[in-house]
Amino acid sequence: MNTVIQLCLEFFLTGLFAIGGGMATLPFLYDIGARTGWYTNEDVLQMLAVSESTPGPIGVNMSTYVGFTVMFASYGIWGAIAGGILTTLSLVLPSLIIVLIVARVLDKFKNAAIVQSVFTAIRPASLALIVAAGLGIMASTLLCIPDGFTLSAVSDVQSFTGLFNFKGIILAAVLFFGMRFFKKLHPIVFIVISAVVGIIFSM
Amino acid sequence: MKELLMLFVSFAKIGAFTFGGGYAMLPMLQKELVERRKWTSEDEIMDYFAIGQCTPGVIAVNTATLIGYKRKGVLGGIFATLGVIFPSMVIITVIAACLRNFAEYEAVKHAFGGIRVCVCVLIVNAVIKLGKKSLPNLLSVGIFSVVLLLALWGKIQTAFLVLLAGAFGVILHFLSKKRKNKVSEPETEKKEELAE
Numbered sequence: 001m002n003t004v005i006q007l008c009l010e011f012f013l014t015g016l017f018a019i020g021g022g023m024a025t026l027p028f029l030y031d032i033g034a035r036t037g038w039y040t041n042e043d044v045l046q047m048l049a050v051s052e053s054t055p056g057p058i059g060v061n062m063s064t065y066v067g068f069t070v071m072f073a074s075y076g077i078w079g080a081i082a083g084g085i086l087t088t089l090s091l092v093l094p095s096l097i098i099v100l101i102v103a104r105v106l107d108k109f110k111n112a113a114i115v116q117s118v119f120t121a122i123r124p125a126s127l128a129l130i131v132a133a134g135l136g137i138m139a140s141t142l143l144c145i146p147d148g149f150t151l152s153a154v155s156d157v158q159s160f161t162g163l164f165n166f167k168g169i170i171l172a173a174v175l176f177f178g179m180r181f182f183k184k185l186h187p188i189v190f191i192v193i194s195a196v197v198g199i200i201f202s203m
Numbered sequence: 204m205k206e207l208l209m210l211f212v213s214f215a216k217i218g219a220f221t222f223g224g225g226y227a228m229l230p231m232l233q234k235e236l237v238e239r240r241k242w243t244s245e246d247e248i249m250d251y252f253a254i255g256q257c258t259p260g261v262i263a264v265n266t267a268t269l270i271g272y273k274r275k276g277v278l279g280g281i282f283a284t285l286g287v288i289f290p291s292m293v294i295i296t297v298i299a300a301c302l303r304n305f306a307e308y309e310a311v312k313h314a315f316g317g318i319r320v321c322v323c324v325l326i327v328n329a330v331i332k333l334g335k336k337s338l339p340n341l342l343s344v345g346i347f348s349v350v351l352l353l354a355l356w357g358k359i360q361t362a363f364l365v366l367l368a369g370a371f372g373v374i375l376h377f378l379s380k381k382r383k384n385k386v387s388e389p390e391t392e393k394k395e396e397l398a399e
Contacts, residue, residue, distance in 0.1 A: 015260045019362040025261075049306035050298055053315045055219050056291030057228075059261035064295040077300065084296050088288055095260025099268040100280050102258060114376045119250050121372030122365060124347035126253035127330065127337040129361050132354035133226040134326040141319045168320045175324040186239075187230050188220045191321050198317020199310050 006036070007070055007083065008090040011063055016094040018059070025059040025091075029066065038070045063091040142168045167203050206275055207282045213240065214267050214286030219294075221263060222318050228263045230325035232270075233332065242274055245336050257365040263287060346371065 014028040026048070033039045039047075047069070051061035067087025072080035109115050142165055175190055197203070213235055221228040229252065236242045243251075248266075255265035264284055271283025298305045305311060338344050346368060353359050 017259060019257065019259050019360070046306070050295070053306050053311055054291070054294050054298065055222050056294065057218070057221065057261045057263040057287070060218075060264065060288045060291040061295050064292050065299055068296055068299040072299075080300070081296055084299070085292055088292055092260060092264050092284055092288060095258060095265050096268055096280065096284055098260075099254070099258050099265050100272055100277055102254060103269050103272040103280070106254075114373065117376035117379075118369045118372035119253075120343070121346055121368045121375060122253040123246070123249045123337045124343040125350040125365055125368030126249050126256070127333055128347045128350035129256065129354055129364065130226055130229060130252070130326070130333075131330055131351055134323070134330060135355065137226075137319065137326065138323050141316075141323050168316070171317065171320045172324050175321055176327070179324065179328060187234050187321075187325055188216075190325070191220055191222065191318055194317040194321035195314040196317070198313045198315065198320075201317075202309075202313050203316030203320070 003070065003074065004083070004086065007067060007087055010036075011067070011087045011090040012094055014063075015091040023058065025062060029062060032066075039066065043069070059091065060088055064088045141165065142172060167201055171197060171201075171203070207278060209240075210271050210274060210279055211282045211286035211289075214271070214283045215289050217267075218263070218287040219290035222315070222322055226262075226326065227322045228266070229333075230329040232266065233329055236270060243270055245333055247273075249333060249337055253365050257362040257369075342375075 010032050014025055014032070018024040018028055026044075029044055030041060033041065033044060047062055047065040048058075051058045051065060054061055064084040064087065068080045068084035070087075071083025075083070106115070143163055144165055171194065175194065179185075179190060217228060217231045217235055221231060229248070232248055233245065237245055237248065251266045251269040252262070254269060255262040258265050264287055267283040267287040268280045272280035275282070338347055350364055350368060353364055354361065357364075
């Protein structure tokens, strides 16, 4: 039982202090593993690989995985399932509380001029962060630069043609125009089609 | 109750098809919540995203809580949050129980290779749509450029960048107030335009 309480507490604290999205939970996960001996650094990498190739927010996937793994060792399959659920709920509980408070306060002061000016400045900043993240994903998907745009990463690439992932670029172009042509279709449809195309053409 | 369930289902759908982290969720939010359900506007989604980034925890979860709260209060926030984490819990539990080397299967790798390309295009489309609304004037283009450069090469935490932009907004607010009290009319109008 002690493990359960400690597990919930660790992930509650992670959810409370990891600011800036799922990837921000990684250092916390390493730290928990090192302190408790529940899992190794290699385990974290394997869990990250699974979390990244399955749908859902990465931080949520990771915590379900860790909760399952830790509890499986001593409580069997049902304990593990409960562990995954409890860990994930512990992770989101602090943000749920904080975000609800923030939402309440914002509702009250929504029309205050100062709040309006803050959001006028934050909106373009938020867009910039999305563009930065998008460029990062594009660098590792359409180009063969896994770690973002740095000069050394570009010069490491052997040949000019080796820089481009041609299959990816062709699929991206087809999708880009496809989405304009079939405007009514849900993004889910395009995601499923891309997965099938990926398997057929070994992307 | 029906609307709470709808919140749960909508966010479960978004959670089930968000690949590659919180940012990839944006196009899904836009389609599902703005275009289909008409629950919120594009401007508001940008605000929620910004708040989601500087509050603790997972961005996608925080955004879900905010939108749920806006629709149906505290209970709405809870249902939306549970919805967005539900598919992850099911899928990861199944994989952890039966398919430990899931990520190493060739088919999974290739499928994910295709999905990543799709996510790129979806993000580009979302940015094109949101860019028109989020960058109405020179000042906002300036903020956008500075934050983009800092985010790409500055090695600064994203949450801090959002807070920095917010602080800049506060300064602008007080500057425009001061000007309004002192300076001649055309100047005031210009500042007001910026603050809008």
